[in-house]
Amino acid sequence: MKTTFFRCSIFILLFGLLFNTNGIAQENDLSKYRMRFNLKTIKQHDNSRILEANFIAANKKDRKDRIPVYDTEIEFFNVLDDDEVLIGSSKTDKEGKANITVPENHTYLTDGAGNINLVARFKGTDALDEEEEELSVKNLYLDMNLTEIDSVRSVVVNAYVLDSLGAKSPVEGTDILISVEGMLSKMPIGDGTIEDGEFILEMPVDIPGDVNGDLTVYSIIEDHDEYGDVIQKKTANWGIINGQSKKDTNTLWSEAAPIWMYMVLTILLVGVWANYLYTINNLFKIRKEGKQLEMDT
Amino acid sequence: MDGDIVSRKRELVKEFSPMLGKSSPFSKIWIGFLIVVILVGLVAFVLQVIKGHEITGMRDNVVWGIYIINFIFFVCLSYSGAFISGILHFFKTPWKNSVSRIVEIITVLSLIVGPIFILLCIGRLDRLHYLFIYPRIQSPITWDIIAILTDLIGCFIYLYLTFIPDFAMLRDNSEDAPSWRQKLYKTLAIGYQDTLTQRETLHKITRTMSAMIIVLAIVAYTVLAWIFSLTLQPGWNSTIFAPYFIVAGLYSGVGVIIISMFLIRKYFKLDHYIRKIHFIGAGIVLLVISLLFGYFTFSEYFSRWFSHKIQDTNLLNTLFNKYFWEFILANYIGVLVPIVILFFKKFRTIKSITFAAVIAVLGLWLNRYLIVVPTLETPYLPIQDTRPEFIHYSATWIEWALSFAGIAAFVLFFILIMKLVPIIPMSGIIDYEREQKRHHKPLIQNQKK
Secondary structure (H helix, E strand, O other): OHHHHHHHHHHHHHHHHHHHOOOOOOOOOHHHEEEEEEEEEEEOOOOOEEEEEEEEEEEOOOOOOEEEOOOOEEEEEEEEOOEEEEEEEEEOOOOOEEEEEEOOOOOOOEOOOOEEEEEEEEOOOOOOOOEEEEEEEEOEEEEEEEEEEOOEEEEEEEEEEEOOOOOEEEOOOEEEEEEEEOOOOEEEEEEEEEEOOEEEEEOOOOOEOOOOOOEEEEEEEEEEOOOEEEEEEEEEOOOEOOOOOOOOOOOOOOOOOOHHHHHHHHHHHHHHHHHHHHHHHHHHHHHHHHHHHHHHO | OHHHHHHHHHHHHHHHHHHHOOOOHHHHHHHHHHHHHHHHHHHHHHHHHHHOHHHOOOOOOOOOOHHHHHHHHHHHHHHHHHHHHHHHHHOOOOOHHHHHHHHHHHHHHHHHHHHHHHHHHOOOHHHOOHHHHOOOOOOHHHHHHHHHHHHHHHHHHHHHHHHHHHHHHHHHHOOOOOHHHHHHHHHHOOOOOOOHHHHHHHHHHHHHHHHHHHHHHHHHHHHHHHHHHOOOOOOOOOOOHHHHHHHHHHHHHHHHHHHHHHHHHHHHOOOOOOOHHHHHHHHHHHHHHHHHHHHHHHHHHHHHHHHOOHHHHHHHHHHHHOOHHHHHHHHHHHHHHHHHHHHOHHHOOHHHHHHHHHHHHHHHHHHHHHHHHHHHHOOOOOOOOOOHHHHOOOOOHHHHHHHHHHHHHHHHHHHHHHHHOOOOOHHHHHHHHHHHHHHHHHHHHHHHO
16 A cells, blocks of 8 residues: 555656756757858938847758847947947847947948948857958938829938038939838838939828828838938828728627527526426425325324 | 335445444544645635735736646536436446446536636636626636536536435434434435335436536537637637547546546445446546547647648647647657557456556646647737746646645545445435346246246
8 A cells, every 4th residue: 555655656746747847958059050140220210220230040951940149249330441430239139139229410430432331240259259240331311201292192202312522412223112101010002213313102092090090101222232221201191081880789799799699598598497497396396295205104 | 025125225324334434544634634735725825815816827928827727627527527427327327326426426526626726717806796797798708607607506406316315215224323414314305205206206307407417518518618719829729629628528537437436446345336347348438538539639739730820830849849748748648558558458457447547637637738838828929028937837836735725625525425425326226126126027927927
């Protein structure tokens, strides 16, 4: 008996311990991975600029196996010839991304062609080698206006760079995407190419806006070799307001349930409870007969 | 003939009285231990009410933990008990006498203990009455409350019906019992004198109720499964969840019945009534259900794996990495070991069948854990504040204390009911002997002719 109890206890203990076997350490052999270190820049609608470095370890054989390099210090520099100005530094997040936002009024060092040379650098550790990525972009300005041209609602985008004298120089042959802001992401409504520094898009008239009927329109230049990412946005009261839909009654989502649901539940419950009452009634009959027999004897 | 039956009843009461009599030192210690476990659970409950769910492992992502698993486990146990009991009575299974009362007690007790666990899941118990004041008929949770309450009352009535003839026999033959016990038997027997009309009425309503609780068990089981499957969560949103729950419930139900049969047989030395044939019968039922359960489990995970939906893939990754051993234990060992033991005739001994049942029950509890927790750990949208304890669930001592208190309460109530009525229905034995005589009589008369 004691042995059986002992055996049972050991079995239960072992069984319980299995719940705590989750802490199996994971180790990855670094030689199987190739480090990918990228830098990109996004000029935002308020003319501030995001510098974003992406640090990922990608398996040489398995393309799906990509491990973000987490919590590493990345430094961002503005470089001109031998001069290196530290703009800021940031640590990579759990997705391997480190970014800083450079304010609009920051003065960059630019070369003769107006290029801003940016460098992201990871100093390296005992386990990881030093990484560096360089990027050269021109400071592109996007002006966007939402106006009516001949009673047609239009998105007008002007794109230019400033030369060394501060004069506007229109850009040519650059692809642009126009989107509107949605609840979860931006919805593209048109795209095209900027010619002679200008792009005009006729705005659709059937897009719902927010609660006030406002539409936020974005013009986006994405991953351009010369300018990087540039985003501009404007809001206009161009959204249509969908009429209040008729209030639903007797549906799965309304206050009152569908009629069939009430009926099915009622039939089921009445059927069951009627049987209970029938049973209890018969129990009373048994009791009555028992009492009668008791009185007779 | 009446005299024979009266003396036979007296004989049976005399035979089973020791079970109802005074407790042995071992059983007193055992009862004391169970009470201590329940008291620890009560302390844990008070702490939980005072400090809130913060002292449990349940958080924003994993809002359900082992309480809901215990709830499903006990409620499924009850439904399967009701189902099996209904089948035994309705089809007048020849060997029902040995197991029917065990099944009936399991049914009612698990239906009392199970819903307590769902109350523990509620963060604001002070708002519990809102469920009844502002129910949404469209919600499967409302259906479940209705189904559980209806089923609980039905099971109580059914259990009581099966107890009445035994209460009457105990009333008539317990002259030496304490007066409170005699009074209790008299009240509960409601004047049942085993007359032909009373017997027929009782048989008729017991049979109707047995059919009713089979249907109720299926409906309630289905509704319980719908609480999960009508949500869009990966791992829950499945069309086969309701029949899967029914099969899983039967699997655990038959397992617990076999374990109870083994313990009761051993403790009360009822080798004469609970024989090897009963274990083999129950073992074969367990084998069939384990095959079905294995089939459903395979279908469930295979279709999920094949769909390649990202959330399903994430869930399967969690199951095969973080919960690897639990998954193997629940869905491989918990199914294959009982199948292997029960499939081969030479392995079908009482001990090995009981061992298979223990493995099945533990495996099924784990299976429930794997249905609830990993799904909640892999949500569709990540919550912004993803602290590790929000994403990964780990039960605290409070939850374990309350879980063991629930099991202890189940066992304690079982023991107390066995102190009130014999675990083998005496009326069933009388009915069986009466039937035997009725079948033999015409044969003898024919022979005389």
